[in-house]
Amino acid sequence: MNPALLGLVTILAGVGGCLLYFWGSNQILDKVIFPAKGPQAGQNINRANIVRPWLFLFPAMFALGLYLAYPVFETLRLSLTDRDQGGAFVGLANYNQMMGEPKFWEALRNNLLWLIVVPAASTAFGLLAAQLTDRIKWGSAAKSLIFMPMAISFVGAGVIFKLVYEARPADQNQIGVLNSVWLQFDGGIGSFLFLQVLPAIMLLAFAAIVAYVGWIFVRPIAESKQRGGGAGYVPLRLFVGVAALYLVYLSLTSLVGIFTFDYPYGQPQTWLTIPFWNSFLLMVVLIWIQTGFAMVILSAALRGIPEETVEAAIVDGANPFQIFFKIKVPQIMGTIVVVWTTITITVLKVFDIVFAMTNGQWETQVLANYMFDKLFRANDWGVGSASAIIIMIMVSPILVWNVYNARKEMK
Amino acid sequence: MDNIAGSKSSLGWVVNISVVLLVALWVFPTFGLLVSSFRTADQIVGSGWWASLFPSEQTERYRAADPDENRVQRGDLFVVEGNFFGDNGAPGEIQSWGTSSRAVDAYQAGDVADLGDGETFSVDAEGNYVWSGNDEQISGRGQRAFVTAVSPPEFTTENYVNIMTSGDSNDNMAKAFFNTLTVTIPATIIPIVVAAFAAYALAWMDFPGRAILIACVVGLLVVPLQLALIPLLKLHVGIGIGKGYLGVWLAHTGFGLPLAIYLLRNYMVGLPRDIIENAKVDGATDFQIFTKIILPLSFPALASFAIFQFLWTWNDLLVAKVFLIDATGQTTVMTDQIVNLLGTRGGNWEILATAAFVSIAVPLCVFFAMQKYLVRGLLAGSVK
Numbered sequence: 001m002n003p004a005l006l007g008l009v010t011i012l013a014g015v016g017g018c019l020l021y022f023w024g025s026n027q028i029l030d031k032v033i034f035p036a037k038g039p040q041a042g043q044n045i046n047r048a049n050i051v052r053p054w055l056f057l058f059p060a061m062f063a064l065g066l067y068l069a070y071p072v073f074e075t076l077r078l079s080l081t082d083r084d085q086g087g088a089f090v091g092l093a094n095y096n097q098m099m100g101e102p103k104f105w106e107a108l109r110n111n112l113l114w115l116i117v118v119p120a121a122s123t124a125f126g127l128l129a130a131q132l133t134d135r136i137k138w139g140s141a142a143k144s145l146i147f148m149p150m151a152i153s154f155v156g157a158g159v160i161f162k163l164v165y166e167a168r169p170a171d172q173n174q175i176g177v178l179n180s181v182w183l184q185f186d187g188g189i190g191s192f193l194f195l196q197v198l199p200a201i202m203l204l205a206f207a208a209i210v211a212y213v214g215w216i217f218v219r220p221i222a223e224s225k226q227r228g229g230g231a232g233y234v235p236l237r238l239f240v241g242v243a244a245l246y247l248v249y250l251s252l253t254s255l256v257g258i259f260t261f262d263y264p265y266g267q268p269q270t271w272l273t274i275p276f277w278n279s280f281l282l283m284v285v286l287i288w289i290q291t292g293f294a295m296v297i298l299s300a301a302l303r304g305i306p307e308e309t310v311e312a313a314i315v316d317g318a319n320p321f322q323i324f325f326k327i328k329v330p331q332i333m334g335t336i337v338v339v340w341t342t343i344t345i346t347v348l349k350v351f352d353i354v355f356a357m358t359n360g361q362w363e364t365q366v367l368a369n370y371m372f373d374k375l376f377r378a379n380d381w382g383v384g385s386a387s388a389i390i391i392m393i394m395v396s397p398i399l400v401w402n403v404y405n406a407r408k409e410m411k
Numbered sequence: 412m413d414n415i416a417g418s419k420s421s422l423g424w425v426v427n428i429s430v431v432l433l434v435a436l437w438v439f440p441t442f443g444l445l446v447s448s449f450r451t452a453d454q455i456v457g458s459g460w461w462a463s464l465f466p467s468e469q470t471e472r473y474r475a476a477d478p479d480e481n482r483v484q485r486g487d488l489f490v491v492e493g494n495f496f497g498d499n500g501a502p503g504e505i506q507s508w509g510t511s512s513r514a515v516d517a518y519q520a521g522d523v524a525d526l527g528d529g530e531t532f533s534v535d536a537e538g539n540y541v542w543s544g545n546d547e548q549i550s551g552r553g554q555r556a557f558v559t560a561v562s563p564p565e566f567t568t569e570n571y572v573n574i575m576t577s578g579d580s581n582d583n584m585a586k587a588f589f590n591t592l593t594v595t596i597p598a599t600i601i602p603i604v605v606a607a608f609a610a611y612a613l614a615w616m617d618f619p620g621r622a623i624l625i626a627c628v629v630g631l632l633v634v635p636l637q638l639a640l641i642p643l644l645k646l647h648v649g650i651g652i653g654k655g656y657l658g659v660w661l662a663h664t665g666f667g668l669p670l671a672i673y674l675l676r677n678y679m680v681g682l683p684r685d686i687i688e689n690a691k692v693d694g695a696t697d698f699q700i701f702t703k704i705i706l707p708l709s710f711p712a713l714a715s716f717a718i719f720q721f722l723w724t725w726n727d728l729l730v731a732k733v734f735l736i737d738a739t740g741q742t743t744v745m746t747d748q749i750v751n752l753l754g755t756r757g758g759n760w761e762i763l764a765t766a767a768f769v770s771i772a773v774p775l776c777v778f779f780a781m782q783k784y785l786v787r788g789l790l791a792g793s794v795k
Contacts, residue, residue, distance in 0.1 A: 006656055007593045014601040014660075022608055026698045052697055053618040060609030060668055061624070066646075067639060067665025068631045074642035125433075132430050142430050144782060146437045151778035152771050153726030155746040159753065159767040160440045163447065163760065168456070175459050175760070177443065288437065293789065300790050349635050352728045356750050371637055372729070381641055388638045399633045406629040410622060 018059065025055045072392065079385035094382035104387065106363055107370040110279050111394075114350065114366060117280065119343040121287045123336060126294025130302055131324060133295070143299065147292035154289070154352030161285045162357060165271040179268045186265055199258050207251040214244025275363040282364055285353050290346065294339045301335035302328060341398050348394055367391050441771075448764040449566040455760045466561045468506070470515055475532075475542050475553035482549045488529075489549040495538040495558060508534045508558045515557035526554075534558065570765040581755060582762055584769050587748040591725060591770075593656060594735065594744060598663035598724045599717055605664065606671030607713070611701050613672065614679035615687060625676070631669040639666070640733045647734065655742065659735040666730065667720045674719075677791050678712035679705060715788025718781050722774050745770040 029051060034044035082090045098104050129146050133139035149157065166176030174180040185191040218241040221234060272278045305328055313327045329336070351368035358364045360373065367387055375384035446460040454463060473495040482489045509517035510524060510532060518524050520536040530544030532554055542554050577583045612618075613625055639662075647658045682705065690700050706713075724730075728746040735742050743751075749766050756762050778785065 007597050010597045010657070010660060011600055014597060015604050018601070018604040018608075023698060026696065030696070050618065053612045053616040053621075056608045056612035056616065056697075056701075057624070059605045060672060063605065063665045064628070064631055064668055067643065067662065068634050068636075068669065069627075071639035071642040072634060074645075075638045078641060129430075129433055132426050132433070135426050136430055139430075142434050144779070145434050147782070147786075148775065148778065149437065149441070150785075151722055151774040152441070153728070153746055153774070155728055155749050156726070156767050156771045159749060159763055160444045162753070163444055163460075163764065164440050166760075172456075173458050175455060177439070177459070177461070180459055288440070291437070296786055296789055345633050345635075349637065351637075352746070355728070356753060368635075368637055375641060376733070385641060388635070388640075391635050391637055395633055395635055399630050402633060403626045403630045407622070407626055410625065 021059065022056065026052070029055065075385045075388050075392075078381050079389050081382060083379075083381045090382070094386040098383050098386050103360075103365055103370060107360075107365040107367045107387075108390075110363075110365060111348070111367045113279060114283055114286075114347050115344060115394075117283050118286050118290065118347045119340045121283070122290035122294050122343050123298075123340050125287065125291040126339065127298050127329075127336070129291065129295040130299035131328075134299060134302060143292075143295060146295055149289045150292045152289065154285070154350075155356045157285050157289055158353055158356035161281075161288075162272075165281060167268045167270040170266075170268055174268055178271060182269060183266065185263070191263070191265065195263060196258055200255055203251045203255055203258070207248045210244045210247045210251070214241050214248075217241055217244070272358055272364075273362045278358065278362055279364050282353055282357055285357070286347065286350060290343050294343065297335060297339050298332065301332040305331050341401065345395060345398060348391055367394075444764050444767060446566075447760055448570055448768045449568065450761065451567055451569065452759065452761040454565070455764075456758075463564055463566075466563050468559055468561050470557055470559040472512075472555060472557050474555045475540060477553055478542075478549045478551065485543075487545070488543050489546055490541060490543040491549060491553070492539070492541050495534070495540060495556070504561050505534065505536050505538060506559050506561045508556055510554065510556055512557060516559055532556070570761050571769070574762065574765045574769065581748075581751065582766075584745060584748065584766050587743050587745045588769060590742055591744045591746075594659055594663070594731065595721060595724045597660045598667070599720045601660065602664045602667040602671050602720060603713060603717060606668055606675055606716070607706060607709070608701065609668075610672050610675035610679055611697075611705055613676045615700075615705075616697070628669050628672050628676075632673060634669075636666050636730070640729075644733060654735060654737045656735065659731060662730050662734045663720075663724050663727075667716075667723070670719060671716050674716050674788060674791055675709060675712050678709055682708055711784060711787060712791070714781065714784040715791065718777060718785050719788055721777060725774050 029048050034048040034051075035041075038044075079094055080089060080091060081087045082093065129143070133142045133146075136142070152160070163175070164177050165179075166174075167179050168174050168176070174183060185195060217237045221237055271281055309327055309331065310323060313323050318327070349368055350366060351372060354360060354364055354366050354369045355372065360366070360369050367390060371384050371387040371391070374380045374387060378384075443460045446463060447455055450460065450463055458467070475491055476493045478489070478491050481493065482491050484490075505520045507516035507519055509515040510526065511517070518534070520534060523531050523533040526532055526544070526548075528544075528548070530548040532540065532542050534540045534556060538558070540556065542549065574582060575585045575588075613621060613628075643662060643665075644654075647653060647661075652658045652661070686704060686708075687700060690704055695703070726746065728744075728750065731744045731747060735744065736747055745766075749763070749770060752759075752763055752766055
């Protein structure tokens with residue numbers, strides 16, 4: 001059958017079938033099983049009202065169970081069996097095999113890098129854009145344009161950025177923006193300022209911010225010792241503190257690297273093949289897409305801040321930066337966390353960008369693409385399912401946190 | 412807000428410039444691809460797309476026609492006349508010219524150059540030249556001239572015609588476009604109907620276990636669909652659907668449901684209780700309340716979800732690759748075809764850029780037309 005016709009039939013059958021089911025099942029319930037007449041009319045109405053919600057819920061619950069809940073358990077089972085041995089139970093053999101593969105560790109390491117960089121950068125840019133665009137007349141037009149990449153597919157964005165990163169031989173005109181900018185640097189004073197001093201300043205700023213965030217998390221522990229009690233989540237706070245310390249250490253050591261690195265001036269670079277840095281170039285694509293999302297949500301949150309608090313700060317003589325960091329940001333912290341976790345989920349599932357741009361070559365592998373590789377190229381369902389379970393494990397803290405918050409909100 | 416104290420913000424200009432830079436940074440990459448899709452293959456590899464926005468200057472060396480064959484005598488002078496560009500026409504308007512390689516822009520169009528001893532040479536804007544002098548001067552080889560022409564930006568829609576009508580099935584996007592459309596429309600509409608009823612039950616009907624079900628939906632919102640690939644593919648093959656449209660519609664419906672239920676429930680809970688209770692008092696059944704009251708009032712939430720689901724299914728690659736595209740390749744969607752083109756046509760930017768833009772154009776139109784609902788939906792359910 002012609003696919004378009006099949007589509008039309010499916011829409012009619014799907015929508016019509018649903019409506020028919022809801023209408024018909026309600027009719028049968030009210031007229032046949034528990035008719036609202038005769039000696040037991042009152043009791044029947046009550047019984048019908050007990051059953052009815054489940055009629056309304058059944059199709060959705062069935063689909064959710066079959067398409068999302070069941071696969072979680074089935075994948076868990078598959079990850080413990082071997083397809084080649086006819087689905088025999090093999091315990092953790094698949095996980096062992098996966099742990100032995102360098103590609104898996106590369107994917108995991110890259111994924112962790114993605115998890116730190118993309119949500120942080122998207123949220124930061126989103127916050128910046130939200131704060132700036134709220135203060136100007138053409139702000140909504142600007143927002144619209146920054147938000148636009150949200151509508152573009154990861155594959156489309158991949159093509160867009162492949163053109164940006166495109167490299168041509170040195171004797172030809174460069175058609176990629178990045179190389180064309182890169183060739184403007186010749187090792188002179190401009191290069192020194194832009195490629196060594198500027199990154200150094202940014203790195204220092206990053207280290208300072210990380211140290212500050214770490215301190216915010218650790219401080220309650222130190223204070224609670226003096227006052228006795230009061231600091232919850234001690235393991236989490238300690239973990240964030242140690243992570244922050246490690247990041248600061250990393251930034252400070254790479255500061256030396258910036259000044260000793262020998263830049264290959266004048267040679268066009270095939271950016272996507274430079275290990276380690278190419279991962280960041282792929283992250284740029286996702287940051288570019290997600291910033292608009294962060295901006296829209298944070299902008300709404302910023303507008304929801306009670307004006308009295310800002311007015312009071314102005315009266316007390318706070319400057320715009322103080323108002324922003326000390327008055328506004330603390331009040332929208334909850335929204336920032338929501339944005340952060342939402343982008344984290346997207347990052348964990350990122351597949352299309354890597355698949356389209358490098359397909360995991362040149363050390364850019366990520367878990368979702370590793371999994372796809374295992375499932376559909378190597379046809380190894382055991383290891384593929386095992387890596388899917390790893391993604392699920394990484395998602396589950398957020399899942400628990402979301403459910404916890406949703407329940408709290410309902411009460 | 413910062414002006415409340417009466418002082419005008421001194422940061423006004425800084426803010427404006429920062430936003431301009433930010434917007435430029437965000438629009439620039441897409442714009443580059445758009446511009447590239449309107450250039451020919453030679454133009455794309457010849458210069459960066461940003462160069463095509465400005466008039467381009469080219470300086471070429473030309474030689475006047477052979478004087479021994481073409482000169483005519485006028486009075487006591489010999490003259491050679493002609494046009495540098497011949498039948499091809501000028502590459503653009505001539506801006507400047509010169510007779511020496513050391514000063515290629517010595518003269519403007521229309522100027523007459525004095526070459527000494529009465530010998531003169533002139534070039535006008537269309538490339539017509541007049542070379543005159545005495546018998547000895549107008550002989551030997553033709554006078555050379557360096558001509559700088561400025562050609563205006565030049566764009567073509569040829570790429571789009573090619574990609575939609577190409578005979579090569581790898582390049583032709585028309586089929587993939589309709590396949591994508593075929594996947595998208597049922598996959599957008601069906602989950603709305605299923606989810607709307609469930610959302611109503613979760614919002615306005617009292618039954619034991621409601622809170623747990625809502626928590627389940629919130630939990631399922633973040634379950635990565637990667638986990639569902641193999642079990643569901645096995646299921647589809649097992650019950651005879653196999654790989655095909657039906658499978659991909661069902662899969663998108665299943666994956667879209669949590670967000671749909673969550674968004675719609677949150678919206679329906681906010682509807683005024685009075686309307687529903689009045690209707691109940693007047694004897695309306697739940698089914699009537701739902702179809703006659705709740706559904707029309709929930710239009711904004713329905714629209715929000717419809718846009719999400721549309722963008723998500725239109726832009727999807729993974730679900731289509733697993734549940735739809737079989738070995739024959741007849742059911743390929745645009746995202747998949749673009750990935751294939753990236754592999755086979757890596758350097759042919761005229762094809763890649765155009766193919767990508769054919770795929771991007773529809774969601775962009777939907778985005779700009781219905782941004783209001785998209786934002787509203789995001790704010791209501793920023794979990795997915």
